[in-house]
Structures are given as C-alpha cells and as structure tokens.
Amino acid sequence: MSVNHQQGSMMEILPDETHKRFIAILNKKMDSGRTLNVLGHISVGLADLLPAGEAKYVNYTDMDGNEHPNLSHYPFIVLKADNSNKIRKVREEAVSRGISFTDFTHTMIEGGSVIQQVATALTAEADLEYLGICLFGDTSVLSEFTKKFSLYK
Template sequence: MVCYPPDQAKFVDYVDKDENVHPGISHYPFIVLKAENSNKIRRVREEALSQDIKFTDFAHTMMEGGSVAQQALTRETRESDLEYLGICLFGETEVLREFTKKFSLYR
C-alpha cells in the first residue's frame, strides 16, 4: 500500500442518502497493491528501512487477541519467521514507485 506523508493526514466523514455516517475516510487516496507472498512484502519493508521511509506493517502475529497479546506474540517471534500480510508506506509517490512498481493493483 502506498500513502501520503503522515503529517498531511486528513480524514472526513461520508454520509449516505439514508443519513448513515461512514466516519474517518481518508481525504487522500490509498493505492493498494498486492504481493504474491510474505517475502515480497519483507523486501519492500527492508527497502523502506534502508531509505528511512515511514511505514507500518501487519504480520500474522497481529491477528488474534488484543494489542497486549499481539505485542507479546510478536516479541516472541523472530523477524524471519513473521508472515507479512500487508504494509503501508508513507511518502512521495515517485520515491515509493521505484520499489513498488512490480506489484499489481489490488482488486
């Protein structure tokens, strides 16, 4: 996933015709890309680290229980054993595109 700089985050509420509120939708678009496997996400993460690009990742250890349990499980798991499920990068599109261009758009 490729996003805007975090200091420019802006969220708005959408309201449908029935007056239901859909809160906290990003004003700026997210471009969601898909990777074939965890190792491809790992390589993107490594590239982000090497270029000092802000990111957040999501691994299999973050799926069950609350954040305390998830943090404990993550702490007990070697990085090489993490199964990455997603990553969100925060930065300039052209910089991020350099190492995400091989991924296809998620549909």
C-alpha cells in the same frame, strides 16, 4: 499544480495530489475478511504515525449541505503481493529510505493487542509472516520499489 479547496468560509490551497500517496500492499493469500481487517489496522496506524499536516485531508459538502468529512487529498493505492517475503522486501526498502510505514504480521491476529505484542516479541523477524504494509511518501520514490506489484482487485 495547486488546487483551491473551499473549507468553511476560507479558501485553502492544496498541494498537487500526484506528488504524494498512500500505498497499501496486501498478501493475496488472505480471505477477504482478514484482508479488510489488516488494511484497516495498517491504514489507521499509519495515519496516526504521520506528523501533523504531512497528509492532507479534505471535507466534501453535497448540494443539500451534508458534510462528508476528512477524506485523503492524496491517492490511496491498494496493491497485492504474492507472499510474505515480497512484503518483507518492501519493508526493508522503507526502513532503509526512512519512509513512513506500518505493517501487520501473523502474530497480530489472535487475542488482544497485549497477547499479540508478546507473540511478536517471541518471534524472530525471519519467522514473521507479513500480511500487509502501508506506506506514505513521495510518489516517485515509492514507485521505484512498488511498481512491480499489481492492483488489488
């Protein structure tokens, strides 16, 4: 089902929002400040990674004419993982299926991005503690390997 969306003076036809989605899976062992930081990093990273037009964004206008711009047309679901290895398995599945994703590990916490890149380069993948992953793709495909996670509350 397609939905018409008023954007400016032209009508845009949007795809069915149930066919694709963003899914973030966060390690439940983090405090709320770190959790929000990780979610922010992986979300903006994934948005920048996607080819132009793959994700759809819409503007909302309130009754007073104020614009609330560029919100995702597709659902953004946040799930929780019990530990790093569960996120690692999701990452492996995303890689094997060619699904767009970004992830965040413990080596990306201290110092600026240059220091974090060095720390990551000096750490074997098996020793990385995964704090989060964000994926974008077809709902049916993502559900095959993310349905076992519960909503982050």
